[in-house]
Amino acid sequence: MSNPAANAPAQPAPLHGPSLILGTLALSLATFMNVLDSSIANVSLPAIAGDLGVSPVQGTWVITSFGVANAISVPLTGWLTRRFGAVRLFTTSVLLFVLASWLCGFAHSLEMLVACRVLQGLVAGPMIPLSQTLLLASYPREKAGTALALWGVTTLVAPVVGPLLGGWITDNISWPWIFYINVPVGLFAAFLTWSIYRKRETPTAKLPIDGIGLALLVIWVGALQLMLDKGKELDWFASGEIQILAVTAVVGFLFFLIWELYNEHPVVDLRLFAGRNFAVGAATLSVAYGLFFGNVVLLPLWLQQWMGYTATDAGMALAPVGLLAILLSPVVGKNVSRFDPRAMATFAFVMFAVVLTMRSNFTTQTDFATIMVPTLLQGAALAFFFIPLTTLTLAGITPDRLPAAAGLSNFVRITAGAMGTSISTTLWENRATLHHQHMVENLGQGSAVAADAVAKLTGSGMSVDQAWAQINRQIDQQAFTRAADDIFLISAVLFLVLIAFIWMTRRPPRIGAAPVDAGGAH
Numbered sequence: 001m002s003n004p005a006a007n008a009p010a011q012p013a014p015l016h017g018p019s020l021i022l023g024t025l026a027l028s029l030a031t032f033m034n035v036l037d038s039s040i041a042n043v044s045l046p047a048i049a050g051d052l053g054v055s056p057v058q059g060t061w062v063i064t065s066f067g068v069a070n071a072i073s074v075p076l077t078g079w080l081t082r083r084f085g086a087v088r089l090f091t092t093s094v095l096l097f098v099l100a101s102w103l104c105g106f107a108h109s110l111e112m113l114v115a116c117r118v119l120q121g122l123v124a125g126p127m128i129p130l131s132q133t134l135l136l137a138s139y140p141r142e143k144a145g146t147a148l149a150l151w152g153v154t155t156l157v158a159p160v161v162g163p164l165l166g167g168w169i170t171d172n173i174s175w176p177w178i179f180y181i182n183v184p185v186g187l188f189a190a191f192l193t194w195s196i197y198r199k200r201e202t203p204t205a206k207l208p209i210d211g212i213g214l215a216l217l218v219i220w221v222g223a224l225q226l227m228l229d230k231g232k233e234l235d236w237f238a239s240g241e242i243q244i245l246a247v248t249a250v251v252g253f254l255f256f257l258i259w260e261l262y263n264e265h266p267v268v269d270l271r272l273f274a275g276r277n278f279a280v281g282a283a284t285l286s287v288a289y290g291l292f293f294g295n296v297v298l299l300p301l302w303l304q305q306w307m308g309y310t311a312t313d314a315g316m317a318l319a320p321v322g323l324l325a326i327l328l329s330p331v332v333g334k335n336v337s338r339f340d341p342r343a344m345a346t347f348a349f350v351m352f353a354v355v356l357t358m359r360s361n362f363t364t365q366t367d368f369a370t371i372m373v374p375t376l377l378q379g380a381a382l383a384f385f386f387i388p389l390t391t392l393t394l395a396g397i398t399p400d401r402l403p404a405a406a407g408l409s410n411f412v413r414i415t416a417g418a419m420g421t422s423i424s425t426t427l428w429e430n431r432a433t434l435h436h437q438h439m440v441e442n443l444g445q446g447s448a449v450a451a452d453a454v455a456k457l458t459g460s461g462m463s464v465d466q467a468w469a470q471i472n473r474q475i476d477q478q479a480f481t482r483a484a485d486d487i488f489l490i491s492a493v494l495f496l497v498l499i500a501f502i503w504m505t506r507r508p509p510r511i512g513a514a515p516v517d518a519g520g521a522h
Contacts, residue, residue, distance in 0.1 A: 012200045015138040019196050023138050024147075026192035027131040028154045030094050033185050034127045035158035037101070037120065038066065040166035044175045051175065052110045065114045066121040067418060068225040072218055073125025075268045075411040078404020079207065080126055086202040086403060090130040091194045096123035098186035105176035128155075129406035132390075134197060136402075142337060145387060149333025152386040157322045164315040202403075210267040213260050217267060220252030224415070228422040236426070269404040272397070277505045281393030282409040284501045288349065288385070289413045290420030291491045295356065297421045298428060302484045303371070306477045307364070317371050324379030332387050341388035345502045348388070349495045351381035356492035360485045364477055395508040424487055431483035432476070439475050 015023050041048070041062055048062060080089050100120035107113035132151055139147040169177050227245040234242050260266040273279040296318070303309040303317060332344065358374040390409075397405045457467035 012137070014140045014143075015196070020138055022192050023196045024135065024150055026189045026196065027135050027138075028150060029185055029189040030090075030127055030193070031131045031151065032154040032158050033182050033189070034097070034124050035155050036162045036165070037124070037179075037182065038070070038162070040162040040178050041066075044166050044170040044178055047170045047175045048113070052108075052113065054110045061110070061114050062117055063229075065117040066124075067229070067414075068222050069118045069121025070124050071121075071225055071411065071414055071418070072221050073122045074129065074414060075125075075217065075408050076214070077126040077129045077407030077410075078269055078401070079210070079265075079267050081130065081202065081403035082205055082400070083207050085204045086130050086134060087193070087197040087200060089126055090134060090197075091190050093123050093125075093127045093130070094186050094190040094193065097127065098183050098190070101179045101182035101186065105179035107176075126407070129403060129410050132406050133402050134193075137200065145333035145336035145391070146330065147333070148336070148387045148390055149329040149331075149383075152333075152383075152390075153326050153329050155386070157326065161322075164312065164319065167312055167315065208265050210260075210263055210265055213256065213263060213267040216252055216256035216259060220249050220256055221415075223249040223252060225418060228418050231422055232426050232429070268408060269401065270408075272401065272405050272408055275396060277392055277395050277508075278397065278405060278409070280501060280504045281389060281395075282412050284345075284498055284505075285386075285389040285393060285409065286412045286416035288352075288389075288495065288498055290416035290423075291494055292352065292385075292420070293417040294420030294424030295359075295488065295491055298424050298484060298487060299359070301425070301428075302480060306480045313368075317368065318375060320372050320376040321379045321382065323376060325382040326379075328380055328383035329387065332383050336387055336391055340507055341391045342502050342505060342507060344384050344388040345392070346499050348381045348384035349499050349502070351377065351384070352495040353492040355381060356488045356495065360489035360492065362481065362485060362488075364481050389502075391508070392502075392505045395506075424491075428480070428483050428487055431486045432480040435479035435482045436475060439479060 014020075077089075084092075097120060100116055100123060103116040104113060104120060107116055132148075135147045135151050136144060166178050169175070169181070223245045227242055227249060230245075231242055236242055237246070257270065260268055260270045273282075300309075300314040300318060303314040309317065336344065355374040355378045358377075362371070393409055394402065394405060453471055454464065454467045457470055458464060462470065
């Protein structure tokens with residue numbers, strides 16, 4: 001492990017004036033492009049699958065391949081940074097991301113598209129953690145919160161813009177352009193980054209490659225991501241394939257854990273979890289993000305499948321989340337050095353609980369305006385979510401370990417997001433099945449209510465079978481709505497439980513200074 005003191009002479013001064021503005025813009029654009037690409041293809045899958053002549057199920061590999069590759073490469077950020085330097089690695093990642101994006105748009109077969117998405121996911125891994133560390137290094141220590149706020153806004157807005165932009169491009173142009181738009185943005189970001197940061201390169205060292213650790217990482221993370229992505233489709237552990245993937249993930253993780261803890265040059269520095277703030281902070285942030293992301297996926301699914309919303313309308317119902325997040329994030333960033341970040345994170349979790357409790361009262365009659373109110377309030381929760389928890393998690397991390405810490409915490413968060421999505425959608429369907437069974441218990445062929453409903457529907461011109469199909473559809477609508485309400489309420493309770501874990505972290509002696517000291521080395 002390198003000595004932080006040894007790196008002190010290499011600490012560059014914070015940026016000022018136009019360089020600071022342009023540097024922030026370059027790093028934010030790259031982050032925005034990266035996060036956007038994780039969600040922009042979701043609404044385009046039917047068009048992609050149809051154009052390439054594959055089924056929608058096969059088309060999901062466009063999403064899965066990116067997620068698996070990205071999850072594998074993110075925790076490698078620390079090792080790669082120490083080997084090649086933060087600025088060189090970040091700029092190269094952006095340029096390779098541009099190339100992979102162009103190849104994705106150019107793909108004429110599913111195999112080529114999946115291969116290009118794997119490349120895209122692999123090279124995207126270091127971009128988010130390094131954008132975070134380079135941005136922190138650009139600001140004076142007292143402006144750490146502002147830096148984190150600016151970085152956080154891009155990660156909050158991109159997931160909202162992604163489905164809207166992806167749907168519009170697919171409907172009005174063609175799906176390859178969801179990838180082509182990265183080319184000018186990425187080239188501009190890479191040019192600005194290299195122009196401003198090339199003289200601020202971090203120290204490098206010729207470290208040996210931990211080949212066994214890397215192989216184990218690929219095995220267990222790949223197996224876990226595939227299990228999460230294919231679990232619902234294959235009925236989870238009733239499937240032999242899922243069982244094999246689960247065993248592979250668990251055994252691979254145990255071997256990986258043992259190997260990395262005792263290896264002199266681990267590919268992932270698991271010793272970071274020895275620090276209380278990093279361990280508790282990263283775990284709390286990740287579980288909360290899993291809850292948040294699971295609900296972010298669930299809400300538009302319910303709106304589109306059971307409330308008659310189009311993809312664009314569902315996106316509009318989610319769009320207000322960015323309003324308060326953008327307005328309040330700079331305020332939170334400016335004041336995170338004055339107030340206890342644990343109290344600020346607590347406020348975020350209480351707000352999440354309030355928002356989700358409001359959503360747990362949604363019915364099939366809930367109008368658009370009512371749906372938008374908790375979405376608007378959720379923006380305030382997001383503004384107080386990432387910045388304080390990131391400040392707590394990175395507090396006390398030495399300069400030479402910051403890229404590794406940022407990469408590892410982002411890896412755990414991304415994995416938790418994938419798990420949250422799978423768990424929430426699976427529970428939603430299971431609860432809907434249960435509610436459906438309860439509601440049909442009294443609607444058999446001898447039910448007077450059912451007979452009256454069938455009579456009215458057949459009187460309007462429907463056949464008996466069509467009438468029963470219509471009744472079943474209405475029951476399904478009620479069942480899935482109640483199931484969504486269940487998930488929202490459970491999530492609200494869990495957010496309140498997580499508050500206790502926030503207070504297990506230590507308040508940094510000087511709030512916001514630790515992350516900036518860490519970033520300042522770069």
